[in-house]
Amino acid sequence: MPQDERLIELISGSLDDALTSDEEAELEAALAASAEARQLAAELRQDRQALRGLPKLVTPESLKQSTLVKVRAAEPPVSSRPWQRVLLLAASMALVVGIFNTFRFSKATATTLYLSPGRLTMRTDSLSQELHLSAGGGTSSHTMVSENVSGEFLRGKTARVHLLGDAGAVPGGKLAVRLHFDFDGDGQVDLHSPSRVIEVDGTVGYQNLVCAFPPMEGMKDLRNGTVHLEIACETGPPLKLRLDPQQARVELPFAGLKAQAS
Amino acid sequence: MGQNSNFEDVYEEHADFVYSLSRRLSRGNADAEDLFQEVFLRVHRFLPKFQGGSVRGWLRRIVVNTNSSLKRGKKNQAVAHLDEMEGWKESIADSGETPDEAAERTSTREGLEHALAHLSEDFRTVLILREVEDLDYSEIAEVLNVPVGTVRSRLARARMALRKELEEATTIAAG
Numbered sequence: 001m002p003q004d005e006r007l008i009e010l011i012s013g014s015l016d017d018a019l020t021s022d023e024e025a026e027l028e029a030a031l032a033a034s035a036e037a038r039q040l041a042a043e044l045r046q047d048r049q050a051l052r053g054l055p056k057l058v059t060p061e062s063l064k065q066s067t068l069v070k071v072r073a074a075e076p077p078v079s080s081r082p083w084q085r086v087l088l089l090a091a092s093m094a095l096v097v098g099i100f101n102t103f104r105f106s107k108a109t110a111t112t113l114y115l116s117p118g119r120l121t122m123r124t125d126s127l128s129q130e131l132h133l134s135a136g137g138g139t140s141s142h143t144m145v146s147e148n149v150s151g152e153f154l155r156g157k158t159a160r161v162h163l164l165g166d167a168g169a170v171p172g173g174k175l176a177v178r179l180h181f182d183f184d185g186d187g188q189v190d191l192h193s194p195s196r197v198i199e200v201d202g203t204v205g206y207q208n209l210v211c212a213f214p215p216m217e218g219m220k221d222l223r224n225g226t227v228h229l230e231i232a233c234e235t236g237p238p239l240k241l242r243l244d245p246q247q248a249r250v251e252l253p254f255a256g257l258k259a260q261a262s
Numbered sequence: 263m264g265q266n267s268n269f270e271d272v273y274e275e276h277a278d279f280v281y282s283l284s285r286r287l288s289r290g291n292a293d294a295e296d297l298f299q300e301v302f303l304r305v306h307r308f309l310p311k312f313q314g315g316s317v318r319g320w321l322r323r324i325v326v327n328t329n330s331s332l333k334r335g336k337k338n339q340a341v342a343h344l345d346e347m348e349g350w351k352e353s354i355a356d357s358g359e360t361p362d363e364a365a366e367r368t369s370t371r372e373g374l375e376h377a378l379a380h381l382s383e384d385f386r387t388v389l390i391l392r393e394v395e396d397l398d399y400s401e402i403a404e405v406l407n408v409p410v411g412t413v414r415s416r417l418a419r420a421r422m423a424l425r426k427e428l429e430e431a432t433t434i435a436a437g
Contacts, residue, residue, distance in 0.1 A: 018399060047428065051374065051389065051390075052394070053371075054371065057282040058278055059298070067273075140412075189323075234412070
């Protein structure tokens with residue numbers, strides 16, 4: 001980490017009382033040695049006080065009213081839909097058929113989602129695109145989401161992410177990859193995978209990067225749920241990721257993955 | 263508050279919280295109002311499935327997630343101008359300041375709001391969660407679904423980005 005970045009992170013951490021004793025000593029020494037560093041620390045503290053002084057806001061009455069009108073005109077809440085029982089029955093029948101088919105056919109059904117900017121998709125016909133991530137400014141992370149996706153959890157199987165990355169000729173790049181699951185699509189993430197780090201060496205050109213996740217406790221069937229894939233450039237040089245539909249993909253431990261149009 | 267939560271109660275009790283957070287995370291009035299409405303549409307839809315716990319924490323995650331979803335749909339949107347921020351004065355809760363104090367604070371605050379509006383979504387969000395919402399690193403990591411180390415480094419970069427914006431605004435004003 002360049003000296004400036006290190007100093008900034010130390011000053012920032014000190015504002016949050018988040019430094020270790022070694023880091024505190026390092027910061028004290030840096031502040032004692034540099035008037036510029038002391039000035040920066042004072043300015044960041046002042047900015048922080050200004051942010052903390054931002055006033056509470058009151059919702060304009062017109063917005064409150066118009067929102068209520070929209071909410072009342074919207075579809076009823078999920079649990080009180082009159083046709084929910086019919087859907088539940090249909091879903092149960094589909095589940096029975098699905099389980100029957102799982103046993104009937106030994107061949108695995110779809111378990112893969114493909115990467116595109118902002119989205120995980122079942123489609124493989126999109127054009128290859130590039131993402132640029134940088135730990136030192138600009139976009140440091142990118143999240144791809146697939147909504148309304150269903151699939152039956154396959155016990156004993158694990159998730160695996162395949163990426164195509166290029167960090168130029170600079171070694172030392174580290175990518176952190178995480179998956180997040182909202183199994184029932186209620187808007188709350190039910191399970192976060194551990195963060196897996198992929199090291200990117202200084203090989204020129206795109207290289208295959210693979211990370212395998214360990215078995216995760218709490219995995220369940222996806223029922224119109226949401227899967228998030230988060231890729232963050234933790235350290236090292238700026239990195240290009242090519243979203244090639246044939247090679248950049250997420251293999252998930254779910255059989256019969258199916259995305260429903262939202 | 264759990265499965266029997268009543269939407270109207272949640273709306274009455276937390277509308278200002280959602281509005282404040284929506285305004286801080288958005289770049290202008292129109293975006294904030296879209297976000298506020300979309301959040302409460304989702305709250306209305308999913309409240310019966312809310313399993314209990316902190317309503318405010320649940321709402322905060324919905325605001326942050328919805329903001330990201332809306333932003334994905336409005337990529338490359340131009341930064342709001344100050345005139346789009348009209349309405350701040352009407353919507354700010356009464357703080358009991360004198361008119362002079364209020365004028366000075368408004369000027370400082372508008373500069374700060376303007377600088378925040380120029381930050382990337384990632385930077386603005388992490389700053390607001392830390393400094394306005396007063397969440398600690400692990401709470402921010404949970405809301406954003408990122409590692410704690412990412413929160414720490416992102417906050418440092420966000421603070422510097424804000425400093426740069428404020429310095430540029432000062433230079434322009436002085437020049």
